[in-house]
Amino acid sequence: MKTTVFLLLASLLLTGCGAVGYLRVPEADLQRLDARIQEQDERLERLSQDQADTRVSQLTSYREMIDRLYAIGAKQEEMIQRQREWEDFIRSTRLQLSNLEEERLEEQQDRLETVTGDKQVVGSVEKVYLSPPGAVLSARIDTGATTSSLDAQEMEFFERNGDPWVRFTVVNPEDESRIVLERKVVRNVRIIQAVVDEAERRPVVELGVTVGKTTQTAQFTLSDRRHLEHPVLIGRNILMDIMVVDVSQSFIAPPRLPADLSGANGTP
Known part of the structure; x- marks a missing residue:
């Protein structure tokens, strides 16, 4: 827009220079004016390019941030899945240990019954x-x-x-x-x-x-x-x-209190 205005101004000055009462502009001034206009255009172009580069950089950063967030979410989901698998493993292991302990106690009781008989x-x-x-x-x-x-x-x-x-x-x-x-x-x-x-x-x-x-x-x-x-x-x-x-156990034979014991009152 500014470039067009300058060009129209320069044209009017050149075409009207022969008329009586008009000021004639030297060629050197016109060349300097054109150089300044061209310099201004170049600055505007560079500014526009910088703005475009900035927008591209911002978009790239935004996409990278989104990708990182997706990656973090995927890792969290993987960690949650591993934790669930670990909890399932622990529950399964505890159940197996509990079953083994019950079997061991049953075997121990069987051995005791075999050894002790009626004791x-x-x-x-x-x-x-x-x-x-x-x-x-x-x-x-x-x-x-x-x-x-x-x-x-x-x-x-x-x-x-x-x-x-x-x-x-x-x-x-x-x-x-x-x-x-x-x-x-x-x-x-x-x-x-x-x-x-x-x-x-x-x-x-x-x-x-x-x-x-x-x-x-x-x-x-x-x-x-x-x-x-x-x-x-x-x-x-x-x-x-x-x-x-x-000796591995305690309090497994609570006393079955008799109905009566002689001498319970402390007398002979």
Whole structure:
């Protein structure tokens, strides 16, 4: 548009130069004007080209960004698919392990039944019922101990009808109640400990005890077991010939409480 205006102006000036009163423009000025017009055109063309290049660059960048977003979306979908496959694998593996564990336990139980026959199977720790005092206590099962043991506190020795007796206190862990018992001393044992030079003399009494489905009268040594985790220790005198210990398990033979046990009230 500007170029056309300049050309019309130059034409009028050239054609009208012969008329009286008109100004005649020198040729050099016209050439300079034409050069400036051409320079302006070139600048406009370069600007237009730069704008076109900028638009192409922006479009290219936009397309690259879209392609990257599509690639990121594809990778995320692939990661989600892999995660789902991994979760399915874990669930399948856990199910297989669970089935294997059940089979192993069944095989172990079959072996125990084959070995034990009619014997009671007990774990390394069991709940036992003692009568007296008529309470359920936690017991450690120890095949290395000859005689069973009971936590007895505040022991007092006395005679009754010429026989040695002992009065002691048993703490019921269920309600922390203290039960005072009196039992006849059937014998005494001497216990030698590494930390004590002299042997310790402990009384032995008879109590009713139920372990699992088995109820019997057994001997217990009385001692202060407050520093130990379990107030009762079941030894070979109760286990022998009627029970088998599975040390890998605990609390598998809860006591089947008898309807009545003689001496449950703590009297002879």
